[in-house]
Amino acid sequence: MCLGIPGEVVSLSADRPDIATVAVSGVRRAVxxxxxxxxxxxxxxxVLIHVGFALSKIDEREAAAAMEFLEGIGRAYDDELDALRASSIA
Structure with a gap:
């Protein structure tokens, strides 16, 4: 299953305009x-993230609703977080 995970943009890369640091469930990753x-x-x-790419901007209410849903489905959400942790954008 492929899921989009909501994350909050924390900072933008000074030297790479296509890279941002995003916080997702306590994990900070380059996206x-x-x-x-x-x-x-x-x-x-x-933003809504899939495999290290931000696909769209969403509002905070949408992000909270998505997180509630994802936490409710269990394993697929855990797998997507594991994939995010393992991804590396350089």
């Missing part, structure tokens, strides 16, 4: 935000 070049996120914005 590629290049797909959102038309409307780039800023620190404090929420």
């Amino acid at each position: 590629n935000i290049g797909l959102l070049a038309q409307d780039p996120p800023c620190p404090g914005d929420w």
